[in-house]
Amino acid sequence: MVTNFIWGIMVRGYFQQNFDLKEFLGACPHAMVQVIGLLHDKEHSGLDDLLSSECKKSVTTKWGILDAVQMLQMQTMTTDDISFLQPQILMRMPEKGKDDDEIPAFLTIQMSMVVNIDYPSWKSYMPNDFEELPIGWRQGQEPYITKLNEDRCFVCFKTVFEREITRACEGNWKILELGTWPVPSS
Numbered sequence: 409m410v411t412n413f414i415w416g417i418m419v420r421g422y423f424q425q426n427f428d429l430k431e432f433l434g435a436c437p438h439a440m441v442q443v444i445g446l447l448h449d450k451e452h453s454g455l456d457d458l459l460s461s462e463c464k465k466s467v468t469t470k471w472g473i474l475d476a477v478q479m480l481q482m483q484t485m486t487t488d489d490i491s492f493l494q495p496q497i498l499m500r501m502p503e504k505g506k507d508d509d510e511i512p513a514f515l516t517i518q519m520s521m522v523v524n525i526d527y528p529s530w531k532s533y534m535p536n537d538f539e540e541l542p543i544g545w546r547q548g549q550e551p552y553i554t555k556l557n558e559d560r561c562f563v564c565f566k567t568v569f570e571r572e573i574t575r576a577c578e579g580n581w582k583i584l585e586l587g588t589w590p591v592p593s594s
Contacts (some may be wrong), residue, residue, distance in 0.1 A: 432495075442458065514570050519550075552564035566585060
């Protein structure tokens with residue numbers, strides 16, 4: 409947490425932009441609910457403002473393999489069903505291009521997105537013996553799964569958000585990676 413605090417000071421100080429990690433983390437579930445709504449309504453062009461092109465391609469492909477029950481469960485998710493944990497703040501500064509006035513800079517935040525899902529709807533993606541596993545069981549590899557009770561489990565996906573923060577640039581946040589989401593398996 410101290411590292412994130414120091415990065416926050418550096419970002420605010422050097423790039424003179426307002427950044428509040430707590431506010432950012434609070435907004436992330438809202439962004440995911442918006443992504444779900446656009447996917448459900450088949451408004452894929454609306455995803456261009458939220459997802460990188462690679463992430464959009466991955467997510468729309470995986471969305472297409474969901475069955476009707478899984479899509480309905482996704483559609484009814486609220487911000488209370490989605491949490492973001494363990495943020496890591498990183499800087500990305502690619503080489504200055506010939507048309508750039510200064511070196512472009514990007515603030516990248518990697519974290520875990522934890523989604524509370526209904527196990528029976530996603531049974532085909534869970535380990536074969538999931539029903540027999542004790543409550544509290546955890547899968548040790550990505551995507552991380554924790555059994556909460558007979559019907560609910562947490563699934564954890566690696567996520568990456570990024571925003572250009574070059575001086576005098578008003579870049580918007582984009583989601584670069586959502587792991588295997590919305591499918592809880594690799």
